[in-house]
Amino acid sequence: MSGQTSLIMIIIGAALVNNVVLSQFLGICSFLGVSSQIKNSAGLGGAVIFVITIASAVANLLYTFVLDPLGLDYLQTIVFIIVIAALVQVVEMFLKKTMPALYTALGIYLPLITTNCAVLGVALNNVSDGYNFIQSVVSGFGTGVGYTIAIVLLAGIRESLEGNDIPKPVKGAPLVLFCATLMGMAFYGFSTLG
């Protein structure tokens, strides 16, 4: 039972309490850049959940069975980033062959995930938190869900702000940043859950 509770705590912690975007600032580039429409943000969110979950699993296996036994854990940054880059390619080819509809929907966002620091950040955090295989996968999935929640919410806000009369200097990046501030304050309320 305690095992189950802690898995639930990991998922809530990763998705809400330590929201990857709003409190850890990972994946900010795409959060600010690809959040003008709900549809695209949801597509990107889906792709990120997919890649982060698999990347956490692979990174954990590599660390436990290759890097750690050989005493090569100082190579983790290099190994993880190569694994993530290769993985994104594999996922892209796999989706193209088996699920062309999803592949077209995700479009350009798939290759961009390589440079999404949330993916590498989760892999590194899992190692430093000492998570086992299942915990890593769950934490990766939770992080992906947290990312999707944040980016879809922001896209929703931006869509409804469109067409409003906004002072010129605030238009563009500052407006998005102010929206993110308010969202961050709302999410800060979740910290009591932890």
Added chain:
Amino acid sequence: MNKNMERIYNGIVKENPVFIMMLGMCPALAVTTSVTNALGMGACTIAVLVISNIVISLVRNIIPDEVRLPAFIVIVASFVTIVELVMKAYFVELNASLGVYIPLIVVNCIILGRAEAYASKNAPLLSAMDGIGMGLGFTVGIVAIAFFRELFGNGTVCGFQVMPSFYPPVSLLVKAPGAFLVLGFIVMAMNAMNIKTQANKKVEEGCDGGCAACGVADTCDKKEAKA
């Protein structure tokens, strides 16, 4: 201004990575809770950026075009690992407060961006200068954010008490949402200045007084005089 100085000026002012290009946002928001952290992050980023720019520039003619991005990532990741190990050995405290953001320099878009946009096409010396310029621009940017966050959020600068004791610190600013808020205000102020300069420039260049059709009319200083 010679070519080398031009690169440095370009990085700090014209194409400032933080305020103008909005690159490298993750560390810019995450480590700016104090000026000390921001300086440490800036130093690490400059080191990685300059060395990887030089190396990438040196090997730019050897690497086949198709595999250049993976090659760049491996080069950058190697230097990030070196910096990480140096930090762990000699700057234990700073390393602890920067945490996972040191290895995450690998995915800092500024570094890969400069490798792709500049170092892969230019000679080593110029690429090094470009790295120094961009790195300094990034450092100036994050130190500015950190200065406001630490000063108003904690009443200190670099850990020294600056604000008078009756000043109540706005602790929201050193928490996560404060990062977005401060960056938003800085970019807003820069936008306002840019729009004003554009408007004034247009008037000086000779404006026909048709404020209704002018894109910058609402921020123009001389609107009344012309109307």
